[in-house]
Amino acid sequence: xxxxxxxxxxxxxxxxxxxxxxxxxxxxxxxxxxxxxxxxxxxxxxxxxxxxxxxxxxxxxxxxxxxxxxxxxxxxxxxxxxxxxxxxxxxxxxxxxxxxxxxxxxxxxxxxxxxxxxxxxxxxxxxxxxxxxxxxxxxxxxxxxxxxxxxxxxxxxxxxxxxxxxxxxxxxxxxxxxxxxxxxxxxxxxxxxxxxxxxxxxxxxxxxxxxxxxxxxxxxxxxxxxxxxxxxxxxxxxxxxxxxxxxxxxxxxxxxxxxxxxxxxxxxxxxxxxxxxxxxxxxxxxxxxxxxxxxxxxxxxxxxxxxxxxxxxxxxxxxxxxxxxxxxxxxxxxxxxxxxxxxxxxxxxxxxxxxxxxxxxxxxxxxxxxxxxxxxxxxxxxxxxxxxxxxxxxxxxxxxxxxxxxxxxxxxxxxxxxxxxxxxxxxxxxxxxxxxxxxxxxxxxxxxxxxxxxxxxxxxxxxxxxxxxxxxxxxxxxxxxxxxxxxxxxxxxxxxxxxxxxxxxxxxxxxxxxxxxxxxxxxxxxxxxxxxxxxxxxxxxxxxxxxxxxxxxxxxxxxxxxxxxxxxxxxxxxxxxxxxxxxxxxxxxxxxxxxxxxxxxxxxxxxxxxxxxxxxxxxxxxxxxxxxxxxxxxxxxxxxxxxxxxxxxxxxxx
Ligand code: SF4
Numbered sequence: 001x002x003x004x005x006x007x008x009x010x011x012x013x014x015x016x017x018x019x020x021x022x023x024x025x026x027x028x029x030x031x032x033x034x035x036x037x038x039x040x041x042x043x044x045x046x047x048x049x050x051x052x053x054x055x056x057x058x059x060x061x062x063x064x065x066x067x068x069x070x071x072x073x074x075x076x077x078x079x080x081x082x083x084x085x086x087x088x089x090x091x092x093x094x095x096x097x098x099x100x101x102x103x104x105x106x107x108x109x110x111x112x113x114x115x116x117x118x119x120x121x122x123x124x125x126x127x128x129x130x131x132x133x134x135x136x137x138x139x140x141x142x143x144x145x146x147x148x149x150x151x152x153x154x155x156x157x158x159x160x161x162x163x164x165x166x167x168x169x170x171x172x173x174x175x176x177x178x179x180x181x182x183x184x185x186x187x188x189x190x191x192x193x194x195x196x197x198x199x200x201x202x203x204x205x206x207x208x209x210x211x212x213x214x215x216x217x218x219x220x221x222x223x224x225x226x227x228x229x230x231x232x233x234x235x236x237x238x239x240x241x242x243x244x245x246x247x248x249x250x251x252x253x254x255x256x257x258x259x260x261x262x263x264x265x266x267x268x269x270x271x272x273x274x275x276x277x278x279x280x281x282x283x284x285x286x287x288x289x290x291x292x293x294x295x296x297x298x299x300x301x302x303x304x305x306x307x308x309x310x311x312x313x314x315x316x317x318x319x320x321x322x323x324x325x326x327x328x329x330x331x332x333x334x335x336x337x338x339x340x341x342x343x344x345x346x347x348x349x350x351x352x353x354x355x356x357x358x359x360x361x362x363x364x365x366x367x368x369x370x371x372x373x374x375x376x377x378x379x380x381x382x383x384x385x386x387x388x389x390x391x392x393x394x395x396x397x398x399x400x401x402x403x404x405x406x407x408x409x410x411x412x413x414x415x416x417x418x419x420x421x422x423x424x425x426x427x428x429x430x431x432x433x434x435x436x437x438x439x440x441x442x443x444x445x446x447x448x449x450x451x452x453x454x455x456x457x458x459x460x461x462x463x464x465x466x467x468x469x470x471x472x473x474x475x476x477x478x479x480x481x482x483x484x485x486x487x488x489x490x491x492x493x494x495x496x497x498x499x500x501x502x503x504x505x506x507x508x509x510x511x512x513x514x515x516x517x518x519x520x521x522x523x524x525x526x527x528x529x530x531x532x533x534x535x536x537x538x539x540x541x542x543x544x545x546x547x548x549x550x551x552x553x554x555x556x557x558x559x560x561x562x563x564x565x566x567x568x569x570x571x572x573x574x575x576x577x578x579x580x581x582x583x584x585x586x587x588x589x590x591x592x593x594x595x596x597x598x599x600x601x602x603x604x605x606x607x608x609x610x611x612x613x614x615x616x617x618x619x620x621x622x623x624x625x626x627x628x629x630x631x632x633x634x635x636x637x638x639x640x641x642x643x644x645x646x647x648x649x650x651x652x653x654x
Pocket of ligand 1: 103119357361378
């Protein structure tokens with residue numbers, strides 16, 4: 001039987017298991033990336049593994065999430081990351097050089113290679129035919145130490161794109177269309193592989209916008225086959241020799257087929273506050289807009305910003321609307337400047353941000369209270385922009401620019417009719433683009449150029465907490481009962497005032513679940529730990545392992561949820577917290593404050609591979625919870641987490 005592109009790459013890298021959907025497989029990792037939020041823990045964990053140097057072909061450390069300096073803590077973290085990259089042999093991308101996914105795409109992403117990154121949007125270079133997965137930081141540290149990465153073999157879904165995008169519909173609308181149809185849970189356990197004439201018609205930046213947003217579907221990864229467009233794009237980056245042809249075999253079998261006819265798409269928008277609340281733009285037209293931002297790792301490439309520049313040529317934005325360009329990389333900023341578009345945008349009233357995540361996680365450009373912000377980003381979870389009552393819509397650069405011109409949400413086709421001289425920008429590029437975009441990246445320090453050979457830790461950089469084994473008796477108060485779709489932003493917010501403690505778990509844990517209950521950390525400390533209860537899709541969103549590490553530090557031993565998001569569940573195993581699934585009736589019946597006691601000897605049951613656990617509530621009623629784990633995950637749990645487990649493995653020489 002023929003193979004899909006996904007199967008071909010995984011087959012090439014398989015070190016354990018078989019490519020049977022649902023079965024755990026171990027794969028060899030060629031490249032890893034990490035960023036500043038997750039990176040400090042990655043390197044502290046790598047140090048704790050007593051490794052001398054990285055074992056993967058390539059590792060890259062980016063500084064993108066928090067590049068603004070409020071005091072010494074963030075600067076110290078960046079210096080520590082630079083010193084770790086130099087000490088262990090990784091590339092270091094300096095703060096301000098851009099967002100990890102864009103910069104990695106430009107400099108290192110290669111078709112046919114595997115990439116593991118401690119950021120949930122790591123699948124972005126799937127648009128170039130790279131098989132890329134987001135994971136917890138500890139998984140990255142282990143991969144850098146030469147360990148395989150273990151993941152459930154996903155089902156491979158074929159998204160067959162027919163036709164071509166009509167004027168004013170964009171790649172963003174393809175992704176939003178899928179989100180509207182499939183929801184934020186629709187991709188769990190799946191890889192989306194895009195084929196067909198519509199896929200071939202898309203540029204590489206358009207493809208990577210779609211693979212970036214695959215994360216919002218909950219997908220393990222997303223990927224496109226490679227072709228002349230991939231080759232030409234790599235050539236423009238000065239990396240043509242890294243091209244590999246990758247196409248599915250003609251008789252490849254997919255688990256599922258989805259067909260999207262691009263001719264039928266129209267400008268779409270995701271309403272507050274979930275990326276799958278998608279409607280046609282015309283449905284919310286007329287809504288006053290105070291802010292629009294174009295950029296981020298989703299739409300931050302030069303080719304994403306260019307349409308805005310073309311639409312604004314000779315125009316001005318509305319007086320009550322602020323428009324910001326937040327480039328995904330310095331390369332994008334540099335190209336805009338070289339081509340003269342920066343001046344055009346500034347003349348139209350647009351402000352420029354440094355190439356950073358910033359506004360995407362509420363660090364800078366926080367919207368005014370009770371106002372609407374249109375962003376070309378990938379997430380609009382409530383409060384993520386930096387204020388609780390935010391109203392953030394997600395859309396294409398064209399829709400965001402149309403709103404900035406009109407001062408309200410407007411279908412760009414209607415605005416074009418109204419103005420008479422507004423043309424759909426298209427994607428023809430200027431001369432510099434044709435000549436090449438790849439410059440020697442002055443903001444990347446290669447391993448050969450390293451300026452440090454030992455770790456430099458400032459006073460805010462603490463130790464990695466370890467859980468040594470798992471308790472036999474797991475009992476405690478249900479400290480918090482939460483709804484469906486609790487995100488890692490809810491568990492540990494990534495705003496500047498909190499993020500500055502990312503390397504100091506004792507301080508950071510004070511903010512655990514504070515967005516739901518600001519007394520949580522105090523209550524957990526007072527109760528000396530306990531358990532959590534949640535609905536569906538617990539832990540969706542980022543790969544942030546702090547969302548498991550901090551609850552572990554506060555003594556949380558188990559989470560009872562109706563279902564878990566993939567990366568967060570892996571992080572719970574990695575930090576020795578038992579992720580137990582419950583049914584809807586149990587979820588309804590159990591209350592915050594209940595006394596919950598697992599009746600089995602948990603340590604023994606985990607070692608025996610028990611799948612069901614009897615649980616008693618308030619000495620009154622009982623239910624059964626399920627532990628869905630591989631043998632390896634059970635071993636990790638029994639060891640108290642992956643760091644302890646990996647150290648044990650090293651000591652035993654296995
Ligand atoms: Fe940065 Fe936002 Fe992209 Fe995450 S989703 S990498 S925070 S721009």
